[in-house]
Amino acid sequence: MPVPYQLQCRECRALWGNQPVSFCQNCFAPLEVTYDLAQIRGQFNKDEIARRGTTLWRYKELLPLPEVCDASLPVGFTPLVKAAGLGDYFRSKSLYLKNDAVCFPSLSFKDRVVAVALTQARNFGFEIVSCSSTGNLANAVAAQAARLGLKACVFIPADLEPAKIVNTQVYGAKIIRIAGNYDQVNRLCSQIADKHRWGFVNVNLRPYYAEGSKTVGYEIAEQLGWRLPDNVVVPMAGGSLITKIYKAFNELMELGLVERKNVKLFGAQATGCSPISAAVKAGRTEIDPQKPNTIARSLAIGNPADGYYAASTITGSGGWAEDSSDPEIVDAIMLLAETEGIFTETAGGVTVGAARKLYGQGRIRPEETTVLCITGNGLKTTDALAGRFEESEPIAPKLAFFEEYLERELVKEAK
Amino acid sequence: MNVTVHIPTAFRRHTGGVEKFECSATNLNDVVDTLGTRFPELKPHLRDQDGKIRRYLNIYVNDEDIRFLGANHLFSEGDEITLVPSIAGGK
Numbered sequence: 001m002p003v004p005y006q007l008q009c010r011e012c013r014a015l016w017g018n019q020p021v022s023f024c025q026n027c028f029a030p031l032e033v034t035y036d037l038a039q040i041r042g043q044f045n046k047d048e049i050a051r052r053g054t055t056l057w058r059y060k061e062l063l064p065l066p067e068v069c070d071a072s073l074p075v076g077f078t079p080l081v082k083a084a085g086l087g088d089y090f091r092s093k094s095l096y097l098k099n100d101a102v103c104f105p106s107l108s109f110k111d112r113v114v115a116v117a118l119t120q121a122r123n124f125g126f127e128i129v130s131c132s133s134t135g136n137l138a139n140a141v142a143a144q145a146a147r148l149g150l151k152a153c154v155f156i157p158a159d160l161e162p163a164k165i166v167n168t169q170v171y172g173a174k175i176i177r178i179a180g181n182y183d184q185v186n187r188l189c190s191q192i193a194d195k196h197r198w199g200f201v202n203v204n205l206r207p208y209y210a211e212g213s214k215t216v217g218y219e220i221a222e223q224l225g226w227r228l229p230d231n232v233v234v235p236m237a238g239g240s241l242i243t244k245i246y247k248a249f250n251e252l253m254e255l256g257l258v259e260r261k262n263v264k265l266f267g268a269q270a271t272g273c274s275p276i277s278a279a280v281k282a283g284r285t286e287i288d289p290q291k292p293n294t295i296a297r298s299l300a301i302g303n304p305a306d307g308y309y310a311a312s313t314i315t316g317s318g319g320w321a322e323d324s325s326d327p328e329i330v331d332a333i334m335l336l337a338e339t340e341g342i343f344t345e346t347a348g349g350v351t352v353g354a355a356r357k358l359y360g361q362g363r364i365r366p367e368e369t370t371v372l373c374i375t376g377n378g379l380k381t382t383d384a385l386a387g388r389f390e391e392s393e394p395i396a397p398k399l400a401f402f403e404e405y406l407e408r409e410l411v412k413e414a415k
Numbered sequence: 416m417n418v419t420v421h422i423p424t425a426f427r428r429h430t431g432g433v434e435k436f437e438c439s440a441t442n443l444n445d446v447v448d449t450l451g452t453r454f455p456e457l458k459p460h461l462r463d464q465d466g467k468i469r470r471y472l473n474i475y476v477n478d479e480d481i482r483f484l485g486a487n488h489l490f491s492e493g494d495e496i497t498l499v500p501s502i503a504g505g506k
Contacts, residue, residue, distance in 0.1 A: 011471075021425075023425065023471070023500045025425060025428065026460075027459075027460050027469075028425060028426070028460055028469070028471060028472060028500040029469075029471045030471060180478075183480070184478065187473070187475065187499055190423075190499050190500075191423070191497075191499070194423050194424050194425070195424075286470065287470075288482065289480055289482050289483065291483070303473075303480060308470055
């Protein structure tokens with residue numbers, strides 16, 4: 001049986017079979033994977049899924065996987081955490097965190113997209129896999145390529161956080177640092193992919209790669225007991241993730257796995273790079289590119305590839321978009337850590353900071369079920385907290401010194 | 416005054432394989448019109464029904480996205496104009 005999916009132009013709807021291209025050869029608009037849901041329907045049900053391993057491969061029928069592929073890496077199925085502490089802060093009793101800060105293997109949601117993209121990279125016979133990255137994607141490509149025995153060569157803006165660079169190099173991947181911002185790196189990669197036969201996960205493999213993001217949506221629905229939330233707050237860089245969560249919910253409704261519901265999608269950006277949220281706030285779907293200036297470097301994409309589609313999804317769902325300034329991002333990182341024990345990177349700070357505003361504005365109501373997508377791990381961006389905590393003086397390893405210390409601290413606290 | 420226009424592989428099926436060409440276009444509208452006149456097969460893919468340049472067509476002047484320079488930006492002698500289809504993205 002042929003695979004039940006193929007590439008389709010998002011604008012002219014032309015069908016392109018399966019091949020490593022990201023845009024329509026007729027009209028140059030982006031391609032996305034379309035499924036024959038009639039063929040998929042009835043191939044699996046909730047009980048069948050429940051029996052499968054707790055990884056993103058449990059939704060294999062809804063992913064563009066080759067007939068033969070290595071689906072053994074336990075990626076995805078991250079915790080959906082009921083957030084009582086942060087919920088109290090927002091006066092909400094039904095707040096959840098989708099915690100991809102602990103996604104396997106490289107601690108961000110990018111492991112999902114890469115897992116799917118690399119099955120196709122192998123299928124198409126690429127020996128070198130690559131990407132343009134703000135850090136997390138490079139980590140995910142490097143880690144998974146190492147395991148699959150593929151060569152990885154990734155392109156990053158030169159000013160990335162040191163942790164994200166080491167977290168790529170350790171897997172033996174080649175890093176090419178570009179003296180420019182992400183958008184410039186991205187353009188260069190489009191030109192390289194045009195000339196060299198490399199598997200760029202987010203360029204020529206992009207339609208397949210992007211489908212991996214849908215698993216965030218499937219997992220949210222399943223972990224809520226096969227029901228959809230009222231709201232989801234999603235960080236936006238290129239804008240793909242938010243559109244794919246929406247697509248996932250629609251597929252589940254179409255397949256009868258969840259009841260029909262209008263889920264509101266809310267997008268979060270850093271104020272210093274907010275082309276999509278600016279468009280939503282202005283009531284537009286056309287995107288004016290920006291020059292990024294934010295500590296949330298994983299979201300610093302001024303020319304978002306899926307910006308138009310993200311803005312359309314948000315407004316079409318009845319949602320909204322908000323942005324967080326650099327100080328608000330740091331405050332939100334600490335708020336999440338102190339209330340929920342989850343340390344997220346700056347992108348998570350953007351999401352929590354935006355949620356804070358959305359609750360404040362009454363756009364998200366406390367009685368509604370809301371999920372915040374935490375997409376990355378705080379250990380990768382510790383520099384964002386530099387200077388936030390005082391370095392304490394060490395004390396001698398003697399009980400008397402500890403007692404003295406305790407007394408001093410108690411006095412301090414009493415003040 | 417001449418500028419060089421670079422055409423990506425995907426577009427070349429509409430340009431008879433031409434990879435780059437020189438022209439005397441002076442600004443964005445001019446270069447898009449020149450492309451459409453010179454390569455009639457490419458023309459419908461450059462602008463939408465309202466005559467606006469299609470949103471997934473990215474145009475760079477040297478290394479800068481033309482949207483930062485403004486639609487009325489005047490080209491200079493020797494400028495390299497690069498077309499890039501539906502650019503990739505991140506999160």
